[in-house]
Amino acid sequence: IPGLKSYSMEEVSKHSSIEKRIWVTFKNGVYDVTDFVHEHPGGDNIMMGAGGAVDPFWELYAVHKNEKVLDILEKYRIGNLNAEDRHLTEPQAGNPYSTDPRRHPALQPRSVTPFNAEPPLEILVKNFRTPNELFFVRNHLPVPIVDINEYKLEIEGIGLKKSFALTLNDLKNKFPKHSVTTAIQCAGNRRSEMIEYKEVRGLSWGPAAISNAKWSGARLSDVLKYCGLDLNDERIKHVQFDGLDQDPAGQPYGASIPADIALDPKSQFILAYEMNDEEIPRDHGFPIRLIAPGIVGARNVKWLGRIVLSDEESHSHWQRNDYKGFSPNVDWDTVDFDKAPAIQDLPVQSAICKPANGEVLRRDKNGCIKVEGYAWSGGGRKIVRVDVSADGGKNWTVANLKQEATPLNRTYSWTLWEVNLPIKEGNAQLICKAIDSAYNGQPETVPPIWNLRGVLSNAWHRVNVQVE
Template sequence: MLSRLVLRRVVGRYVGGTASVGGSVRSTHHQNHQQGEAKDYTQQKWWSAATILGAGAGAAFWLSYNYHAEAASSLTVGEKEEEGFGAYRSGLPEYTLDEVARHTTIKERIWMAYRHGVYDVTEFIAEHPGGDKIMMGAGGSVEPFWALYAVHKNPHVLNIFETYRIGNLAAADVGTSVSDMSDPYGKEPRRHVALKPSSRKPFNAEPPLPLLADSLITPNELFYVRNHLPVPDVDAASYELELNDELSNNEKTLTLQDIRKYPKHTITATIMCAGNRRSEMTKVKGVKGLSWGQAAIGNATWSGARLCDVLKDLGVEDGKTDALHVQFEGLDTDPASMPYGASIPIEKALDSHGDVILAYEMNGEPIPRDHGYPVRVVVPGVVGARNVKWLGRIIVSKNESDAHWQQNDYKGFAPNVDWDTVDFKKSPAIQELPVISAVCEPLEGDQVEVKEGKIKVRGYAWSGGGRKIVRVDVSSDGGHTWQATDTLESDSSRHPHAWGWTLWTTEVPVGKGAKTGSEVELCVKAVDSQYNTQPENFANIWNLRGVLANAYHRVQVKLKF
């Protein structure tokens, strides 16, 4: 079996050359963008073109440019609007796909095809942030790459791309560059209709907020979905997990049955996206990222083999290795065959009380495809981005993962840092998450019935690092006065191994003189077992990626007597 590391190196050498691979990557047409005048966006031209071409460069582009597909996911246009882009244009010369394929170097010019159009994008090669991996799209169609990355769902992109139009694709070749390509998102799993998508390709969605407070354990079908790439279709019967200790050069391959032979370990753990509640932070100032509400979080029971047991059989034990990190690679890959990747500190991985598991069950059932079937790593108390799904490879190393999501994303910055000044090397990767809470019911703008001078409020609270929620404070007057909640519901685990969330319920009094139609502002803040609490507002914790959004949750409601 060819290891993914070897495959990655082969792909890297291939892409760095002049071979054309654009026409060989499997994909279909991408939904494109709203038409407008390219001349209106001259100042953004270098960025937009880099974005257009960068998707073809896969993860390397993201590493250099730090801009996610999710940022523009809401800017798609309809099929009729997209027909204007790449359409046949009279008066232009005609080129065959064979002619396009000959233009794959700077000397020969870099050409690409899109629908009926042929484009010369040579001028942007030298300054392209993704480096020479842009050559993946050279001499072929950009559509395979555009089908993977929603970053192209920006109303400016196709306008700018059209400025590089040099000709029409020969009628006989139109569609042939992608006719044998399936949609990389064409085999996605079926999702529950209750999930509210924030993007569809890749699919990211959260459940209705009130549902979270209904059950301490979040049902699999209603657990939020966070995908970065297409969901791989993995056959459990042929599944293999590669393990590699870079320090000893020990290697091992485990099947699903091999993993199941280890003692089965079950934990209750909350997994939360670092961008949960980002939509509230954007009210201070815009950020780049999916506009998550308060439900990009869920609590489940997970069962599988302890990572420390598996690594022990590889010869990696606490106190007996100089490794500093354990890297994880998923089976979800980009066009350059680069997998989703992340890493955690070796101390967390080898701690028998750290409860890191190679999970194959979620809430007593095989893990659903959206959540990592057949095996994902569950790193309790740690940001969701490190809980790698569809686990394909584990690497014990002195180094952190070099994946984009470890190096150039999921990091926090001061409020004054913007995209012109950000240096991702200056901030550590997020691991344990801070204390957070949210009101699940009532919702913003609801009319709430007042009974005996009080209104009922319920929600969740959680803290990373195994810290237990010890108190939840709720206010009905915007934070001027507070009271502790009446009921806290959680599993029986204790600090520092309290991986699951706490659901809370209380009744708070409304001010004297309030009447039907009066508006009040509900606020909630949680306190964990180390007496950490939440910041009062988002202005002080704003950051350009909108992560770690854990300020007081505020909900405006109207009263009904």
């Protein structure tokens, strides 16, 4: 825009805190976005661009690529970037997602860059172990390219005399291979039902942001014992995990899990190199992924690069300022992320996968229809019952459960269920609800559990059908 004041990049870079005001550049414009910071839908991620160009971040977080966003930004314009510095803001050649792997065409994308997708519901319940290429994908950043000859897993922190760097071969050859079957569920699974009630910030996941697989690798506890760690060292409160995927500021995706769970050999934490007996696919964490059975998807860190034994939680954005639950009346002006614990365990969940919403069905000779779905609970709690209703919740039929013969408090894989449900002709609402081994159940409706990030969505699942 001619006539506006011209600034150098050096000048812009001095404005990278609220006190000194926050300036950013986009293309040739200079913007003072200080007053917008608290309204930013991506929270304090905006601070990653403070004092510099936001172009590379916008390449990554492609939600910005629409006119509404440009209109908002233009309101904060204070000047132009001087001609000499314009080359600094030009996006680097190539799209950071161009080296992402190819995906199965059946996966339904909820966002393409980064790639987030879920399989169709009726396919999800066909297999107790979800095939690798159909397992839902939740990436925050481009999939990192890992050279297997260079790969090292770094281990450091409290209780270790020195830091360690283990190769993939070390992990495969120095430790017994251990397998665990576990479901991984995103905290945002079924968020779309919360969005239907009231808008939230987040990807509009249906009920298939969950999948189940057998994972194999070295036990975390075996690897740490090999490093000389006393697993009962009381000084260690959290185990932090960093991925090899990084944002443009060089910050890795990271998470942490309380030490008393992560370091307990019975928790079966695994540094996995196999998924369903195959090499882990790139989308799911090649070459090494942390498997934290019973713990929310977000902490099952993919492309694992570093483990830190610490007295505090990971400082990652996704640990401290995301993936937390709040009361329905908390909004973006009042939310205080320090006040809520990070989601670790997850509440009991279930969903109807067949028939599909809106389906027209015929009854069998006994006046029944077949209904199928999944159920799962966090913390290793086994599903003990699934109730299904064909009349909006007046009468319930108990479903047949297909599950592993694992103990009540250490069942990490999901339960698939099916039921022949007596039903009348006409329009009907099918409902399912599950009970876990702690006798926890699901809430009846969304409003009392609605929250601004749309996480922990586990109300009774409802599907409308027409019976002829």
